[in-house]
Amino acid sequence: MIWLNQIVQGILLGGFYALLASGLSLMFGVMRIINLAHGDLAVLGAFFLYVLANDGGMSPWAALAVVLPSMAAGGWLLQRTMLERSLRAGVLVPLLTTLGLGIVVQNLLFEDFGADQRSLFSNIGALGYDSWRITSQISIGKLSALIFAVAVAVLVALQLFLTRTPLGRALRATAEDPDTAQLVGVDARRVYALAAAIAVAVAALAGVFLAMQSSIQPYSGPGELIFAFETVVIGGLGSLWGTLAGGIVLGVAQNVGAQIDPSWPLLAGHVVFLAVLAARVVLGEIGSRGGLQAVLGRV
Amino acid sequence: MSTATVQRWTAASLTSSGAVGCLVAALAFVPVALSANATDKLTTFLVYLILAAMWNALAGYAGLVSVGQQAFFGLGAYFAIKLSNAGVGIYPALVLGALCGGAVSVPVSWFMLRLRGGEFAIGMWVVSEIAFRLVILDYSVGGLTGTSIGPALGGFSPSDRRNDNYWLALGAAVLLLAVVFGLLRSRTGASLQAIRDDEEAAASVGVRVLAGKGIVFVLAAFGCAAAGSLWLATSLTFQPDDFFSVKWTAYMLFMALVGGLGTFEGPIVGAVVFFVIQDQWGDQGVWYLVGLGAAAILFALALPRGIWGTVEDRFGLRLLPVGYRLRMPAAGGGGAPA
Numbered sequence: 001m002i003w004l005n006q007i008v009q010g011i012l013l014g015g016f017y018a019l020l021a022s023g024l025s026l027m028f029g030v031m032r033i034i035n036l037a038h039g040d041l042a043v044l045g046a047f048f049l050y051v052l053a054n055d056g057g058m059s060p061w062a063a064l065a066v067v068l069p070s071m072a073a074g075g076w077l078l079q080r081t082m083l084e085r086s087l088r089a090g091v092l093v094p095l096l097t098t099l100g101l102g103i104v105v106q107n108l109l110f111e112d113f114g115a116d117q118r119s120l121f122s123n124i125g126a127l128g129y130d131s132w133r134i135t136s137q138i139s140i141g142k143l144s145a146l147i148f149a150v151a152v153a154v155l156v157a158l159q160l161f162l163t164r165t166p167l168g169r170a171l172r173a174t175a176e177d178p179d180t181a182q183l184v185g186v187d188a189r190r191v192y193a194l195a196a197a198i199a200v201a202v203a204a205l206a207g208v209f210l211a212m213q214s215s216i217q218p219y220s221g222p223g224e225l226i227f228a229f230e231t232v233v234i235g236g237l238g239s240l241w242g243t244l245a246g247g248i249v250l251g252v253a254q255n256v257g258a259q260i261d262p263s264w265p266l267l268a269g270h271v272v273f274l275a276v277l278a279a280r281v282v283l284g285e286i287g288s289r290g291g292l293q294a295v296l297g298r299v
Numbered sequence: 300m301s302t303a304t305v306q307r308w309t310a311a312s313l314t315s316s317g318a319v320g321c322l323v324a325a326l327a328f329v330p331v332a333l334s335a336n337a338t339d340k341l342t343t344f345l346v347y348l349i350l351a352a353m354w355n356a357l358a359g360y361a362g363l364v365s366v367g368q369q370a371f372f373g374l375g376a377y378f379a380i381k382l383s384n385a386g387v388g389i390y391p392a393l394v395l396g397a398l399c400g401g402a403v404s405v406p407v408s409w410f411m412l413r414l415r416g417g418e419f420a421i422g423m424w425v426v427s428e429i430a431f432r433l434v435i436l437d438y439s440v441g442g443l444t445g446t447s448i449g450p451a452l453g454g455f456s457p458s459d460r461r462n463d464n465y466w467l468a469l470g471a472a473v474l475l476l477a478v479v480f481g482l483l484r485s486r487t488g489a490s491l492q493a494i495r496d497d498e499e500a501a502a503s504v505g506v507r508v509l510a511g512k513g514i515v516f517v518l519a520a521f522g523c524a525a526a527g528s529l530w531l532a533t534s535l536t537f538q539p540d541d542f543f544s545v546k547w548t549a550y551m552l553f554m555a556l557v558g559g560l561g562t563f564e565g566p567i568v569g570a571v572v573f574f575v576i577q578d579q580w581g582d583q584g585v586w587y588l589v590g591l592g593a594a595a596i597l598f599a600l601a602l603p604r605g606i607w608g609t610v611e612d613r614f615g616l617r618l619l620p621v622g623y624r625l626r627m628p629a630a631g632g633g634g635a636p637a
Contacts, residue, residue, distance in 0.1 A: 028417060034417055034420060034421075036366075082596065082599075082600065085600050086599045086600060086603065088603070089599075089603030089604070090603070091416075092358065092364060092556065092560060093556065093599050093603045094599075095364065095552060095556075096552060096553070096556040096557075096595050096596075096598065096599040097595070097596050097599040097600070099549055099552060099553070099592075099595055100591075100592040100593065100594070100595025100596040100599065101592065101596060102592070103549070103588055103589070103591060103592030103595070104589050104592035104593055104596070106588075107585045107586075107588040107589045107592065108589060110585055111585050111586075111589070222545060226421075226424060226425070226428065229421040229424070229425075230421070230425065233417075233418055233421055233422070263432075263436065266428070266432060267429065267432040267433070270425045270428050270429045270432070271429065273422075273425050274410075274422070274425060274426070274429070277410075277414060277418065277422055278410060281410065281413045281414070284413075
């Protein structure tokens with residue numbers, strides 16, 4: 001039973017990871033940018049909301065209506081002023097730009113807020129600790145369930161946006177081949193800026209949830225970034241449902257690992273990540289020799 | 300009408316290569332000629348130089364963008380401590396530790412090099428996190444708190460220790476840069492650049508892609524492990540979260556890209572820039588880091604080819620040539636060449 005509980009909690013945690021990772025996946029999928037500042041932007045969004053809620057006296061939910069559009073605008077500007085220019089110099093230069101941006105964000109936050117852990121736990125009342133008791137051993141936290149539901153909703157919305165709207169189609173076309181997309185009248189610059197705006201806003205939402213569920217400090221970003229990367233890679237690049245699956249695999253691995261040995265949760269997550277990559281490599285090798293993949297291709 | 304000729308050496312590059320030889324010889328006398336403080340600082344610089352050159356060889360020549368080179372940096376130091384604890388003399392332990400740390404890359408490469416682009420970059424970061432998590436499970440090196448090699452170095456006077464560290468660092472830096480230089484000028488160097496530019500096309504003309512990448516990956520791992528073991532010798536303490544920190548890769552990325560990725564001279568310039576920035580403003584704490592981040596952004600936007608890349612583009616200058624250049628016949632009298 002205790003194992004089942006760990007799996008359930010892991011699945012819920014996976015929702016958070018999927019939310020955290022979806023923006024990263026979008027930017028990589030569309031612009032081929034590995035955004036090393038993704039975790040820091042998530043933390044920045046959370047600090048923004050923290051200030052509005054604690055110094056501005058706003059309800060954290062109302063503050064989201066300020067934070068998310070502002071962060072989206074920030075993402076738009078980031079793409080237009082920095083990433084667009086660095087992308088022109090090849091795929092490696094955005095690494096340097098986003099690395100620099102991450103360092104700047106971390107240290108400016110540190111300058112303003114110090115190294116203390118901050119949490120939005122006290123701002124959300126009973127939601128932070130209420131739970132539904134399923135059996136004597138399994139209970140589901142209302143906040144975890146909310147985060148999972150929001151993650152699924154965001155992924156569904158993104159999926160519908162990408163498949164059903166003209167702008168979404170333009171985005172997919174640009175991701176596939178920016179030059180050809182421009183030939184048929186897509187404004188690639190606008191599409192890229194839009195993708196960056198969505199990615200940064202969703203990252204901020206994930207950051208806010210992180211601060212509600214546990215705590216953040218100015219240097220939390222890189223630690224979250226590695227989980228987001230693992231989620232994206234396990235799920236397969238460019239697939240939104242894959243991202244959810246990736247998050248769940250990572251969350252379950254970490255929670256089950258923690259049950260085996262308290263010092264193991266991160267190690268277990270990392271090992272599962274490598275195992276997934278290894279499986280992909282081995283299956284790829286089989287496939288290239290006309291093995292499994294060739295068989296699957298015929299089905 | 301004369302035809303175009305292919306050349307590697309120019310008068311400028313011959314002169315500068317000679318100058319580099321003299322500079323290295325002069326550097327060997329630094330502990331004798333300069334102050335203790337200068338010797339310490341130059342040791343730090345040499346460690347940065349090694350790191351920058353290794354990341355450049357990986358990303359700039361083999362197209363392997365790794366976010367996890369701190370794995371080998373940390374493992375080099377870790378194995379040096381383990382060997383020293385097992386009774387090996389401290390200086391042999393530092394050298395052997397670096398070799399052991401680098402050797403880990405051989406099994407890792409078998410798997411990691413089959414990954415592409417982003418997956419390889421992040422995969423390496425995860426490898427380094429795994430190495431870190433495993434090292435802190437080893438209580439013989441103090442777990443998360445770490446340990447000190449002070450006792451093992453107790454038999455040496457501070458000035459001997461400083462000078463030995465410096466010479467060790469100089470030897471390692473010269474050796475590693477010479478190996479990279481030789482490698483890039485060899486057949487392998489040409490095939491590496493082909494791999495970096497287009498892996499499939501390179502494979503289709505018979506370049507052995509995995510072997511080429513493997514050589515650079517293992518070499519860079521040895522270099523980073525040597526840098527880690529040297530860092531241990533100068534800092535005396537081994538704190539796993541510092542040695543396995545992703546900041547080391549951030550430094551490498553900064554130096555290689557600011558200096559000029561894919562040029563031999565670039566990381567040397569980048570290491571000088573980084574060293575000067577750190578030496579001048581390193582005591583400013585948070586604002587130093589904000590400035591470092593801002594500098595990274597500014598360089599990326601203003602000089603995307605890096606300092607040396609820009610110089611090379613503009614003036615056609617190559618001081619330590621690893622490639623060839625096409626020399627067009629002088630257009631004397633007979634109009635423009637066809």
